[in-house]
Amino acid sequence: MRPMKKNTMRRTLPLLGVAVVLSACLLAAGCTGQTPDGTDNETVQGTDLNGTAWDLLSYTQNGSMKDALAGTTVTLVLGENNTASGSAGCNAYSASYTLDGTAITFGPAVSTLMYCPIEGLMEQESAYLRFLDTVKSYEVKDETLTFFDENGTAVLVFGKHVPPQPEPLVGTDWTLVSYHTGDAIVSVIAGTEVTAVFEEDGKVAGSAGCNRYFASYEVNGTEMTIGPAGSTLMACQKEGVMEQESAYLGLLGTVKTFTIEGETLTFFDENGTRILEFAKAVPPQPEPLVGTNWTLVSYHTGDAIVPVIAGTEITAVFNEDGQVAGSAGCNRYFASYEVNGTEMTIGPAGSTLMACLNEDVAEQESTFLGLLGTVKSFAIEGDRLSLMDENGTAVLVFAKAETPASLPLVGTTWVLDAYHLDDIVMPVIEGTEITAVFDEDGKVTGSAGCNRYFASYNLTGSSMEIGPAGSTKMFCAEPEGIMEQESTYLSLLGAVKSYTIEGDQLELLDERGWRVLAFTAKV
Incomplete structure (x- = not known):
């Protein structure tokens, strides 16, 4: 019932005695609760609002x-627990509230600080939170909740909330919207993304804003515990990102229960405090497997997910000709691969044979190359590539790397990594170096491993032809096979019909578009 204004109270006083008598008569007669016009009065005064949920239908304006x-x-x-919360349309908010019969008041609301570009939304949100602070009483009628201000004017009208069908916890991509720190609800820093994907095998992983993280989890009904999180160890320079990441990973360890309402996932601590709120993310369009530069983020060995050693880079580029190549952290590697739907197999990897002085880097490289051979399937989610073994375990997880600016063909010293011979990728013999330098005057020169060589070349767009190569006539006895390698290299130059450069990688292709020579720019 709305509070009556003072002038209304004065007019009512002379009728009070009549009202008392009338009430007694009605009670004695077993009154039916009908209004004077005979309709049922379904207004419920003083209904306990605790534990209820509502959606805004309208609010006062002018x-x-x-x-x-x-x-x-x-x-x-x-x-x-006398805490009101919800969505104000764009931001999440919370406030304390006090109930006394039909009287209700709300404490100051705190909210996240996102901006939503929908026309009129931010103005509506501001009005809603402002009116919430003016509420003094309420009325519930026909599943409609109305809030009144101190003058008895309706300021907010709600309909009973009907929960939407919840999204599944497992397999949904969740993006963090806000988190609780101290006594405040804090929105995620603009331009950063914190994510979570729960897998059926009891693993949760995602981005903590800067680093990738991974942890185990257990669910029993609405109860949940999340084990200590491991993560990669990159440092991000953007202000506040590392502090946000630390707070997020710490809060994961305090989770005790969860709820999913529609596309919103909420985590609570042991006190029932809402500590993390996620929204269902719309999976981005997956990057193509072929032609994308992939950088390894983590790999699975034993029962552990291990981040790539800081300061090292392991890469993969899958080409249309069924070859994958990249850096294994120390050496360049290359292998064939086959794809059938989401199934994938990768043939034995060859690599250059440089010595890695850091033992940990050498061990990481060996593990990576070994895991390539265990791959049986793959999945791409947005800019993430996961290679799985026969058990479905993600043994290698890559992220899309920004394509570096390509070096110029002319003037760069290119060092041969591998060459193709009878459909076999052959690494350059350890201890030898084959180079190519393309000059502006249409000459290419370099070392063929033992002798210096020289040839002319012609370019038309990405097409390239290299004339017969001449060379000095020295004989090198060691290492074994060096003269055969030199002869093969010089003959393959004559098969070149086009080229591509991606970053510091030069590939010379034959008339079929197959790679015959693969170089890396010399630093």
């Missing part, structure tokens, strides 16, 4: 009620 914006949802959840 003396009349205005419908909430179409396509937006403003929610109010009145928790058992």
